[in-house]
Amino acid sequence: MKAFDSIKHWETEIRRRASSLLLRTWYPPPDSKGPCAALMPFLHWAERLYALGLRRDQERARKRCRALPAYVVSLGNLTTGGTGKTPMALWLAKHLHDAGWKTAILSRGYGRKKDSVSRVPSEGPTLPLVERFGDEPVLMARKMPATPVWVGRDRFRSGEAAIRKHQAQILILDDGFQHLRLKRNLDLLLLDTHDPFGNGALIPLGPLREPIESISRAHAVLLTRADDPERSGKTRRYLREKFPGKPIYSCRHRTVRLRQGLAGPVLSREHFQHKPAVAFAGIARPEAFFESLRRLGVRLSRCLGFPDHAPYGNAEKALLMTAVREANAHFLITTEKDYVRLPAGLQSIVVTTELAVDFGEEEAAFLQFLEAKIAEEKPGMPL
Template sequence: MADGSNRSPGARLLTLVLLPVALLYGALLGLRPLFYRWRLFTTHRLPVPVISIGNITVGGTGKTPVTALVAKLLMDQGLKVAVLSRGYGGSLEGSCAVVSDGGSLLLTPQQCGDEPYLLARSLPGLSVVVGADRYRAGQLAVRQLSPDVFLLDDGFQHLRLYRDLNILLLDCRRPFGNGLSLPAGLLREPRGAAERADLLILTRCNDAAPAAALPDRPCCRSRHRLVSFHRLDNGTPLDVSLLAAARTVAFAGIADPAGFFSALEATGIRPIARLPLPDHEPYGGETLGLLEQMQQAAQAAWLLTTEKDAVKLLAVDEQLRSRIVAARLAVELEDAAPLTQALERVIQQCRLA
């Protein structure tokens, strides 16, 4: 695997074959921040503070639950928060549009993408705007929503927009994968780009000792945990003990389906069958048919999935929807002080504006 965990001869050979492309790709990406530093490319400022939450590797590091956590911390201080998201996978990708004005959901997950919709749906009062150009999306939000602060979702590489706080998420187990850029490794840009971060949040520290990252940066350790389960059709909460005793099938179309399946096992739930799907799976008829076949073959009472997947299944037929259970994932910080101190500085900026 590109994270370095697969040390088989075949994996090592493939890495060597891809290494020249990875070195060229990394070198080219390393030039991009320099162009901004040399002002060959322009960085734009929005009139209110911007907090970026992103990563340096491909794959899931928990950006969505961390964004939700930071949004709630700011909202609890009385601030009006707006998330700026790319809207990946939605039919409106590339356009600027308001997903939620803080009171009403204005778009479907098919239009705006699963992650922006999930954020808007799970946090009442949160505004969410999508747009590939986050500066233009922010201008739209300023005109229509008047936020106090922006959260730039998956924004570490979006250098066109100035940020007042740069939060970098790193997987606690292998923060930089095998240390190589795509396609030989997981890095979106060279490892040295991590120096742009003001604050690190190490994610998935459940059972892992933290790997060395950037010792000179403030850092929080965090763990992922499934905190609740509810039926998709009517929102009824289900107890873990009920699901652990039942026959279930688990499925997920996220960056790390294996992580979701492991989290289920950590709660005592052991599905009869599992179906990993590509990230941002659209759930067309073929996939839905396969899920029904698996459920019937396993004689399963429930189909378990993530909240991110569940928002795209709200419109499926009632019979299938009544058997789907959505699991809510939350991020818990072991030591929140570095994050709260960094946010306090931004909060003071908002109140002085």
């Protein structure tokens, strides 16, 4: 067993280092060639192959595109990794539900072991559910139990199920910008203002799933993590110049509370200010999460980043417990998305951060845009 755990530890360490290397290649500092300069000829060749395959797949998808008898809102991004789609999907689902719409969320379910069309349960132990449905669908179902979450590679079939079983009028297509086989009524594209395009190259040379020109396909662009006015302004000016007339709205992700577990007692921020904590996250760019904790005044003794969607087995648990002992930490803090992937023993001792999407002064304008777009097609009842 010790030998097995040692192997798993090294697998975890290799994945962490490979993920870090890739991110530094995709998002290099200014005037830097990045750490993979020797691999650039190969990566350029692979990028061209990816571009050819992308054009072929998109042409095929457009020919097979089908429409559902509901209003489909797609949330997606241009790059791999996180731009805040899950918090945005929850924000949108809550608004539509509160406005009286019968709404459902459709997700592919990243990392799930089966591909059948299924509804994600809104209760029960999360780790077994993550293995069946993926971490983000499980989190959304847990946070919005009144809005059914359906998973399946074929979003058309998932949508049919949501309409048939829940009479859904509006379908939120999670991570749907590249899913061209399903007709959508509204395409909302999310861009992270901290670094919206990375090095500007396609996978695997860069983080882009599609060329930047694909932004023209979106009905509106949502600039996420828009905390820095200078960076947000720079991105907005670029988009206005390159895509004139495109509606653009800015929002930020605000930590509204820290709590024990996912639904336990809320903990005051003062509770953390003078006691050491260990933070960890297996998300696309964990540094942003760590920085958000520092801004709250949390005293971080250690920060551990894992690959996006990484499972937490014995090796990862041992790494975390070692960090807690060495730092003499009072708290172990992670994201809600990481929480649902944790074994029950770890879930009982971690603190999570609850995020909220905040459009600030632009919220009224974005809601007006959203409601006007839905009203154009009148899927069932007025807003």
